[in-house]
Amino acid sequence: MAARLVLVGAGHAHAEVLRRFAQQPAPDVDLLLVSPIAQVPYSGMMPGWLGGRYSWEECCVDFAALAAAAGARWVQDEVVALNAAQRLLVLASGKTLRADFVALNIGSTVLTPRSIPGQPLILPTRPLTALRVHTEHLLSTLSSRQAQAPLRLVGVGAGAAGFEMLLGLQARLTAQGVTAQSTLTTRSGSFLPGLSVPARRLARCTLQQHRVRLQLGFDAARLGTGAVLDAKGNALAADVVLWATGGVAHAWPAQSGLAVDASGFVQVDATLRSISHPWLFAVGDCACFTPLAVPKSGVYSVRMGPVLADNLHAMLRGQPLSTYQPQPRFLVLLNTGDGHAIASRGALGWRGRWVMRWKDRIDRKFLGRYR
Numbered sequence: 001m002a003a004r005l006v007l008v009g010a011g012h013a014h015a016e017v018l019r020r021f022a023q024q025p026a027p028d029v030d031l032l033l034v035s036p037i038a039q040v041p042y043s044g045m046m047p048g049w050l051g052g053r054y055s056w057e058e059c060c061v062d063f064a065a066l067a068a069a070a071g072a073r074w075v076q077d078e079v080v081a082l083n084a085a086q087r088l089l090v091l092a093s094g095k096t097l098r099a100d101f102v103a104l105n106i107g108s109t110v111l112t113p114r115s116i117p118g119q120p121l122i123l124p125t126r127p128l129t130a131l132r133v134h135t136e137h138l139l140s141t142l143s144s145r146q147a148q149a150p151l152r153l154v155g156v157g158a159g160a161a162g163f164e165m166l167l168g169l170q171a172r173l174t175a176q177g178v179t180a181q182s183t184l185t186t187r188s189g190s191f192l193p194g195l196s197v198p199a200r201r202l203a204r205c206t207l208q209q210h211r212v213r214l215q216l217g218f219d220a221a222r223l224g225t226g227a228v229l230d231a232k233g234n235a236l237a238a239d240v241v242l243w244a245t246g247g248v249a250h251a252w253p254a255q256s257g258l259a260v261d262a263s264g265f266v267q268v269d270a271t272l273r274s275i276s277h278p279w280l281f282a283v284g285d286c287a288c289f290t291p292l293a294v295p296k297s298g299v300y301s302v303r304m305g306p307v308l309a310d311n312l313h314a315m316l317r318g319q320p321l322s323t324y325q326p327q328p329r330f331l332v333l334l335n336t337g338d339g340h341a342i343a344s345r346g347a348l349g350w351r352g353r354w355v356m357r358w359k360d361r362i363d364r365k366f367l368g369r370y371r
């Protein structure tokens with residue numbers, strides 16, 4: 001019987017795995033992809049989509065097509081549990097899937113407070129697959145707004161995603177004739193961690209140019225009437241809250257008995273294999289690479305893709321596995337929603353329209369690999 005390899009999640013690394021399987025088919029393998037959707041948005045272009053630069057279709061990878069080209073079966077479903085002892089995946093539909101080998105590329109999720117009437121409207125940045133629906137709902141609700149006063153927009157989380165998405169949303173609202181008064185908040189004492197000092201300075205200038213106030217040290221915990229509240233009850237007035245706090249682990253891998261770190265991310269060795277269950281791989285944001293801490297960033301998931309593809313092929317043939325070497329630093333490109341972008345690499349930083357053109361070329365080239 002052919003060995004069954006189940007790819008769970010339409011993440012960056014699995015796009016590469018499917019591309020490689022299409023180039024180098026493995027006829028003795030029953031290859032499956034479990035993903036709730038076929039058209040998967042690429043996060044790098046989501047701020048540009050939100051800001052109105054790209055159409056949704058321009059930003060998506062068609063995983064159904066990738067799976068078909070790789071000879072894989074696309075299972076339109078979601079994994080909700082894993083019985084590790086029996087190598088059985090439990091799906092949201094109630095069905096189960098037996099697997100010989102599994103690869104997880106399921107990203108992370110975000111814990112978002114619920115909004116009830118009277119409280120600010122909330123736009124969570126994750127899951128990205130729901131971003132379009134959430135944004136369209138928000139914009140249609142705002143279109144019937146009568147108020148003369150500016151819309152109070154608060155971004156919670158001042159990492160790269162929070163920074164870009166707040167500027168993108170503000171640009172979109174401005175284009176729709178809505179004047180926003182924006183604040184970007186973070187619980188920490190600094191913003192855009194990991195960026196160079198010049199890039200952060202340019203980011204601060206950009207916020208000032210767009211009249212976005214930066215409030216450091218505000219640990220947003222919940223929503224109240226017309227406000228975001230921190231744990232002590234301090235309030236920040238808000239009509240709309242963009243929730244972009246850091247990713248948290250999906251619960252089911254830890255519940256399945258896989259070895260996970262203190263945050264619930266699946267611990268893997270240098271070959272990207274689970275340290276407790278060697279028939280399972282985990283890559284991207286859902287993994288904790290035990291040899292060395294690596295940032296939760298799409299760039300790392302992309303770079304894990306080729307190693308994962310090689311190792312899946314090698315494991316199916318009983319050959320030795322390769323190791324993944326994380327790059328020591330990487331280029332960060334932030335879309336500022338005004339036709340410009342900021343670049344940060346090492347100790348350097350730049351801003352300009354040319355940086356946005358550079359980012360656009362990189363993003364389109366990445367997507368072009370999977371079309």
Ligand SMILES: Cc1cc2nc3c(=O)[nH]c(=O)nc-3n(C[C@H](O)[C@H](O)[C@H](O)COP(=O)(O)OP(=O)(O)OC[C@H]3O[C@@H](n4cnc5c(N)ncnc54)[C@H](O)[C@@H]3O)c2cc1C
Pocket residue numbers: 008009010011012013034035036040043044045046047077078079080105106107108125126127129160161165250283284285286296297298299300301302333
């Ligand atoms: C708005 C925004 C902008 C960003 N911009 C950048 C950027 O420019 N550059 C960068 O490097 N990083 C960026 N990031 C971070 C980046 O998105 C993540 O680090 C990256 O997406 C992680 O990739 P991944 O391959 O691990 O998983 P993901 O890209 O998150 O993909 C996981 C997939 O698995 C699916 N899935 C989840 N659970 C299940 C399940 N149980 N069963 C089946 N399928 C499941 C999801 O639907 C999703 O399609 C951004 C993040 C956000 C929110």
